[in-house]
Amino acid sequence: MLSDVTTPQDLDERFREALAALAAPPQRRDLGDPVPETANPAADRAEPAPTDARVGAMPTDTRAAAPPAGDHGATAPADGPEVIPPADARGAIVPANARETAPPANARETAPPADTRAAESPVDAREAAPPSEARPATAPSVGPVEGGSTVVPPGAPSTVDPGASGSAGGRAGPAATVGGAGPTGDGTAPAATAGAGLTGAQALDLFDAQIVSRQLDLAGRWLRSFGEGFYTVGSAGHEGNAAVAAALRPTDPALLHYRSGAFYCVRAAQVGTGPAAGEDGPGGPPGAAATGHTGSGGTPEEAAAGRTEAGVPGEGPTPDGAGPADRRAGGAQPGEGDAPAATGAGAGYLDAARDVLRGMVASAREPIAGGRHKVFGRADLSVVPTTATIASHLPRAVGLGLALERLRRLDGTTTGDGAGTGPAGGSWPPDAIVVCSFGDASVNHATATAAFNTAGWCDHTGLRVPVLFVCEDNGLGISVRSPQGWVEQTLRSRPGLRYFAADGGDLVGTYRVAAEAAAWVRRHRRPAVLHLSTVRLMGHAGADTEAAYRSAAEIAADAERDPVLATARMLVSAGFVTGEDLLARYDEVGWQVRRLAEEVIGEPKLDEPAEVVAPLAPRRPARVSRLVADAAARAAGPGAAARAEAFGGKPPELAGPLTLAQSINAALTDAMLDHPQMAVFGEDVAAKGGLYGVTKGLRDRFGPARVFDTLLDETSVLGLGLGAGLAGMLPVPEIQYLAYLHNAEDQLRGEAATLQFFSQGAFRNPMVVRVAGLAYQEGLGGHFRNDNAVAVLRDVPGLVVAVPARPDDAAPMLRTCLASATVDGTVCVFLEPIALYHTRDLYTDGDGEWLGEYAEPGAWPAGHAPIGRARVYGVGSAEDVTIVTFGNGVRMSLRAASTLADEGIGTRVVDLRWLAPLPVADLIREASATGRVLVVDETRRTGGVGEGVLAALVDAGYVGAARRVAAIDSFVPLGPAARRVLVSEDAITQGARTLLAR
Numbered sequence: 001m002l003s004d005v006t007t008p009q010d011l012d013e014r015f016r017e018a019l020a021a022l023a024a025p026p027q028r029r030d031l032g033d034p035v036p037e038t039a040n041p042a043a044d045r046a047e048p049a050p051t052d053a054r055v056g057a058m059p060t061d062t063r064a065a066a067p068p069a070g071d072h073g074a075t076a077p078a079d080g081p082e083v084i085p086p087a088d089a090r091g092a093i094v095p096a097n098a099r100e101t102a103p104p105a106n107a108r109e110t111a112p113p114a115d116t117r118a119a120e121s122p123v124d125a126r127e128a129a130p131p132s133e134a135r136p137a138t139a140p141s142v143g144p145v146e147g148g149s150t151v152v153p154p155g156a157p158s159t160v161d162p163g164a165s166g167s168a169g170g171r172a173g174p175a176a177t178v179g180g181a182g183p184t185g186d187g188t189a190p191a192a193t194a195g196a197g198l199t200g201a202q203a204l205d206l207f208d209a210q211i212v213s214r215q216l217d218l219a220g221r222w223l224r225s226f227g228e229g230f231y232t233v234g235s236a237g238h239e240g241n242a243a244v245a246a247a248l249r250p251t252d253p254a255l256l257h258y259r260s261g262a263f264y265c266v267r268a269a270q271v272g273t274g275p276a277a278g279e280d281g282p283g284g285p286p287g288a289a290a291t292g293h294t295g296s297g298g299t300p301e302e303a304a305a306g307r308t309e310a311g312v313p314g315e316g317p318t319p320d321g322a323g324p325a326d327r328r329a330g331g332a333q334p335g336e337g338d339a340p341a342a343t344g345a346g347a348g349y350l351d352a353a354r355d356v357l358r359g360m361v362a363s364a365r366e367p368i369a370g371g372r373h374k375v376f377g378r379a380d381l382s383v384v385p386t387t388a389t390i391a392s393h394l395p396r397a398v399g400l401g402l403a404l405e406r407l408r409r410l411d412g413t414t415t416g417d418g419a420g421t422g423p424a425g426g427s428w429p430p431d432a433i434v435v436c437s438f439g440d441a442s443v444n445h446a447t448a449t450a451a452f453n454t455a456g457w458c459d460h461t462g463l464r465v466p467v468l469f470v471c472e473d474n475g476l477g478i479s480v481r482s483p484q485g486w487v488e489q490t491l492r493s494r495p496g497l498r499y500f501a502a503d504g505g506d507l508v509g510t511y512r513v514a515a516e517a518a519a520w521v522r523r524h525r526r527p528a529v530l531h532l533s534t535v536r537l538m539g540h541a542g543a544d545t546e547a548a549y550r551s552a553a554e555i556a557a558d559a560e561r562d563p564v565l566a567t568a569r570m571l572v573s574a575g576f577v578t579g580e581d582l583l584a585r586y587d588e589v590g591w592q593v594r595r596l597a598e599e600v601i602g603e604p605k606l607d608e609p610a611e612v613v614a615p616l617a618p619r620r621p622a623r624v625s626r627l628v629a630d631a632a633a634r635a636a637g638p639g640a641a642a643r644a645e646a647f648g649g650k651p652p653e654l655a656g657p658l659t660l661a662q663s664i665n666a667a668l669t670d671a672m673l674d675h676p677q678m679a680v681f682g683e684d685v686a687a688k689g690g691l692y693g694v695t696k697g698l699r700d701r702f703g704p705a706r707v708f709d710t711l712l713d714e715t716s717v718l719g720l721g722l723g724a725g726l727a728g729m730l731p732v733p734e735i736q737y738l739a740y741l742h743n744a745e746d747q748l749r750g751e752a753a754t755l756q757f758f759s760q761g762a763f764r765n766p767m768v769v770r771v772a773g774l775a776y777q778e779g780l781g782g783h784f785r786n787d788n789a790v791a792v793l794r795d796v797p798g799l800v801v802a803v804p805a806r807p808d809d810a811a812p813m814l815r816t817c818l819a820s821a822t823v824d825g826t827v828c829v830f831l832e833p834i835a836l837y838h839t840r841d842l843y844t845d846g847d848g849e850w851l852g853e854y855a856e857p858g859a860w861p862a863g864h865a866p867i868g869r870a871r872v873y874g875v876g877s878a879e880d881v882t883i884v885t886f887g888n889g890v891r892m893s894l895r896a897a898s899t900l901a902d903e904g905i906g907t908r909v910v911d912l913r914w915l916a917p918l919p920v921a922d923l924i925r926e927a928s929a930t931g932r933v934l935v936v937d938e939t940r941r942t943g944g945v946g947e948g949v950l951a952a953l954v955d956a957g958y959v960g961a962a963r964r965v966a967a968i969d970s971f972v973p974l975g976p977a978a979r980r981v982l983v984s985e986d987a988i989t990q991g992a993r994t995l996l997a998r
Contacts, residue, residue: 008221008538011236011559015214018565019586022572022579029575031201035508036574198508200576206246206266206507207571210239210564211586212349213261215593217538220360222594224542228601229360231374232542235261237535238472240504240563241437242266244530247514248468251429253400253726254383255393256376257437257472261356264376264383268355269348271381349589354596363603364611369758371606379762382428384726387758390442392750394451394469395715396765397436398527399723401467402458404432405525406705407727428727433521437470440487441477447715447746454716455527456496464525468517469497471529472504474536479549491529498528505535505566535561615760617798618824621866627819628864631674635857643673646701657851660807661694661837664770666854667811668695668732671818672702675730678818680707682717682734682770691736692772692837714740718747718769725765726755730821738773738831739787749796752827757798764825768817774803774938775972775982776835776888785834786972788982791943793829794916800828800867801916805836805890807852809913812865820867831915833887842891843898850891868914870922873897877906881992882926884949885936886912889983893936896988905996915945923949924956931960932995938983941966961998965991 198206217236223229235241238259245266248254256263358366359374368377368385377385386393408430442448451469458465473487492499498520502513510532517530535558539546546555568582606612635643643651652658652666672678680698686709689696699707710717714735721731735741741748748769756764775786793801802817804810810832817828842849855863865871875897883893890911897907910926912919927933933953937946946964953962965988968981 008218011537011562012218014559015562015565016583016586019568019579019583022569022582024578025572025575027575029200031199031204031576033200033576035198035200035203035570035576037508198511200571200574202246203507203567203571204576206242206262206511207564207567207582208346208349208585208589209242209245209262209265209269210507210567211589212265212353212593213239213242214564215586215590216261216353216356218590219357219593219597221538221542223357223360223597223601230362231360233258233540234538235259236537237474237558237563238262238504239567240502240507240510240532240534241470241472243507243511244435244437244470244514244532245270247511247518248435249429249432251382252432252518253404253428253434254381255386255397255400255434255436256383257439257470258376258386259439259472260376260437263437264356264381265349265352267381267383268352268378269346272348272351350592350596353593354600357593357597357600358603361597361600361603362605363600364606365600365603368760368762370615370760372612373758375758377759377763379759384763385755385758387750387754391438391445391448391451392746394436394438394442394448395454395719395747396722396726396751397434397467397469398451398455398458398465398716399720400726401434401455401465401527401723402463402720403724403727403729404428404430404434405464405466407729431522433466433468433518435468435470435518437472439477440471440473440475440482441480443471443487443490444477447719450713450715451719452494452497452529454711454713454719456494457711459496459526465527466521466525467527468521469527469529471531472534473531474534476536476540478540478544488531491531494529496527498526499531500528501531502533504532505561505563507563507567507570534563537562613797616757617800617826618756618761619820619867620823623823624816624819625861625864625866627823628815629861631670631815631819632857632860634674635670635860639673643670646673651856652854653856655854657848658807658854659838659840659851660804660810660832661692663807663810663852663854664694664804664814664832665696665698667814668698669701670811670857671732671815672698672706675818675822677728678706678730678732679724680732680734681710681720683710683712683736685709685734690734692834694770694772694832694837695734714744715747718744718752721767721769722747722751722755722765725767725821725825726763730766730768730818732768732770732818734770734772736772737785737787737834738771738789739784741771741773742789742792745792748793748799748827748829753796753798756825761825765827766821766825768814768821768828768830770830770832772834772837773831774833774835774887775967775978776833776938778835783971783973786978788939788967788972789943790831790915790939790945793831794945794948796916798827799916800826800914801831802828802867802914803831803833803887804913805833805887805911806850808855808863809852809865809871809911811854812860812863813913815860816865816867831887835888836891839891843895865913868917868919870919870926871911871913872922872926873909873911875907875909876901876904878908878930879906880930881905881932881934881995882908882910882930883934883936883988883992884910884912884923884927885938886915886945887938889936889938889988892983892985893988896985896992899985899989900992905992907992912945912949918948918952920952920956923952924958927953927958927960927962933958933960933962934988934991934995935962935964935966936983936988936991937964937966939967940969942969961995963991963995 213235217234220229220232220234224232238257239262241260242262242265245254245263250267250270254263254267355367355378356374356376358371359369362371362374364371366374368379368383369375373385373387375385375387377383384393438448455465455467455469471487471491473482475482488501491497498517500513500517500520502510504510514530517528520526521528537558568579571577571582572579646669647666652662652669655662658666668680672680680695684691685695686699686704686707689698695707701707710720710733717733717735721733724731735744752765752767773787773790775788777786790801793799800817800820802813804813814830817826817830820826821828836850839850841847873894875894881900883897885893890909893907893909897909900907908926908930910923912923935946935949937944937949939945941964944966946966950962950964965983967983970981972978972981
């Protein structure tokens with residue numbers, strides 16, 4: 001039937017024919033009945049698993065095949081009881097040295113010990129689990145759950161919550177609208193109780209989500225055909241992810257794969273009928289009504305018993321598990337067995353469809369990116385926009401999961417009912433889990449490997465990371481095939497990740513396994529992966545010619561495994577509807593989507609440059625300045641006692657002149673006192689205090705929950721920061737050397753800097769990244785410890801790059817970066833010149849003129865260093881030449897200016913301080929004052945900072961003389977040879993003389 005599917009039109013036509021040809025059911029079944037297992041066509045098609053699932057070929061119809069009994073094929077978390085690390089006095093998560101009592105069955109943790117800041121080493125043994133979680137000595141074999149779907153915990157027996165199977169994210173399942181009515185439909189079906197699968201009504205509603213997604217893909221190709229659509233990467237073949245969305249809660253933050261159309265539709269409809277503001281409604285198919293839930297921390301057991309979070313009896317479900325009164329679209333009453341009328345998609349699905357179509361046509365009215373990109377995202381849906389960069393969002397998801405757990409415990413020790421800071425000032429519930437989806441080819445990407453490794457590393461050390469990874473495996477990365485069995489083996493072999501698998505063509509089985517996976521992650525606060533087998537229909541994108549790399553038989557085979565068609569077959573064979581009913585629904589939805597597409601075509605596009613860049617890097621300098629002043633007032637007033645204690649009774653302003661490293665250390669201490677959610681982390685920053693002592697003593701002052709060492713991976717360090725910032729924390733990660741940052745640049749460019757741009761400020765990830773860098777280290781050379789490559793940072797739109805040269809600039813600049821991150825969500829790179837960390841002298845040995853006083857709090861407002869403002873030094877008459885420089889160049893230029901002063905030449909030395917944005921106004925003013933500009937650039941001649949300075953002068957109409965002294969285009973070699981490629985004082989002096997001789 002589907003042997004000649006070569007175009008989207010073919011797929012549409014053959015799909016309609018297949019629906020019309022579905023045989024009428026032998027008997028009609030009430031929509032409130034559960035879907036019988038015998039109605040699952042995917043189960044009938046599933047082939048047996050290979051002898052060894054770790055190395056054998058995947059079955060034809062399920063890439064996530066069940067392993068043989070007793071073979072889990074992966075290294076798993078220890079078989080012992082669960083580890084729930086204690087918290088320090090602030091309630092944050094820290095690794096534990098000693099065992100503690102695990103949470104009771106309802107997953108509400110007991111209060112943490114009063115102070116466990118000294119505990120830092122990873123746990124060596126799992127702590128005692130509650131009786132309901134006790135694991136048997138021997139793992140039972142885990143077989144198919146339904147329709148060939150499997151739940152395979154790696155190396156450990158199943159510990160899925162009793163009765164959680166089939167519930168929405170571990171709760172009693174919700175009621176679902178029918179007739180495609182979505183949140184505004186006129187009928188609801190009974191709730192899916194704990195332990196049950198989908199009802200016919202719920203499955204029918206998810207079918208509507210699937211066909212809306214399919215019609216959106218067809219509309220995208222149609223729009224592109226006449227130049228009105230700009231995005232054709234679709235979700236066809238992946239519509240099984242509708243069941244994953246239904247198994248989660250709409251308050252679980254989601255970072256989605258670009259084939260998540262059906263997931264997005266379900267989430268939009270869930271929120272459309274969600275509870276009142278401030279409540280956390282259950283997940284389940286859209287249109288669900290809460291049953292017996294009034295809080296955000298209930299467990300499946302509580303929900304099934306009709307108890308609220310506090311254990312107070314609520315309305316709860318009726319004894320037979322039914323939810324609100326069941327009313328069918330079209331007037332049919334329960335028990336009549338009539339199928340719902342074909343009313344088309346409801347408001348929730350149509351809202352989602354409109355969102356997606358607006359993204360396709362780059363409409364300025366698109367709700368998340370505003371026409372800047374086609375993404376799945378909306379703040380009110382807790383869907384965080386991600387770009388198409390392969391797997392780059394996974395490290396952020398791990399960081400978000402870790403941060404949510406930290407905030408959950410923090411709130412548990414204060415008010416007991418708080419939540420982490422979520423999108424747009426809202427909040428995510430304390431028991432939220434993070435879901436992130438990606439394609440099978442992405443498992444090979446370095447960022448995915450980093451995320452899996454970090455999640456497993458955290459789990460191994462006892463840190464909780466409630467993240468559900470969802471791998472949607474269609475067997476292809478554009479045209480490159482994933483080797484059979486490779487994805488499964490890769491995912492199952494990840495230490496610390498619980499493995500679940502399901503056939504994405506089996507809606508009911510996918511829902512059941514996804515609910516079990518979500519419940520497991522939510523209860524245990526540990527990471528898991530759901531391996532979802534899918535197919536890819538209609539090619540990678542509109543321009544993709546699949547026939548170039550796939551045979552017609554392969555394409556036709558995937559078309560036969562169409563998940564939407566599989567759902568239709570299931571609904572008809574179960575007796576809920578007829579093929580004609582489904583065809584009518586499909587055509588009606590197609591008409592609705594096409595009508596919406598025609599409407600959005602005429603909507604306005606972004607037209608002015610200012611419109612495009614408006615959300616990129618908001619700057620509110622007055623508010624930043626006010627925040628610095630407020631911090632000063634707190635430090636001098638109500639926080640004075642705590643400040644004195646933190647500094648051991650001797651605040652830094654009384655400690656005498658400080659070095660650059662000491663000044664940064666003191667500023668970090670003051671900031672930690674003023675920002676309770678601030679955390680400093682990175683490689684060697686805690687116990688060692690940093691390779692150069694910059695963070696020395698911070699862990700002792702603030703505890704290992706706020707100052708901690710990470711694993712050695714820059715991508716993960718930045719990913720943890722991105723997630724923490726998204727959760728409402730103020731992260732200050734450290735990258736040991738500038739050269740190491742290049743391993744993880746895309747986390748800054750593709751993830752950090754784009755989030756506000758692609759969400760119009762609805763989501764943000766404030767962060768100040770401390771990086772030790774630049775050259776001129778004595779006695780420790782080589783290009784890794786002497787790296788002068790900053791071009792990649794200056795090329796990232798919106799990124800702030802600060803380079804403090806002097807101690808008395810370092811603290812004010814750091815305070816500005818932290819305040820800007822807090823006020824505007826700014827992402828800052830605080831680039832610290834290593835060679836100046838411990839420098840004390842300027843002109844002669846022992847003069848101490850490179851030391852600086854640390855300002856007392858009352859002087860902070862006056863000494864504020866705004867972003868994009870330079871500092872100017874006058875030497876001699878300061879009338880002859882202007883030297884523009886930064887970092888190490890400041891000290892060298894001041895020394896050269898002293899030499900020139902002896903020759904009667906007056907010099908202005910301009911310390912840029914900010915490399916992005918450049919202080920253009922100050923630069924033009926100081927250049928015009930002398931008419932002669934010497935740019936001293938310690939970065940490379942090609943791509944260096946000097947190019948930007950000279951371009952700014954030209955753009956501003958500067959007509960004076962200009963000359964540049966820059967490092968040679970070379971890596972920095974070891975030993976004395978470094979002096980041959982870097983800028984020297986002699987080169988600066990000679991450059992000034994040459995400029996004056998013109």
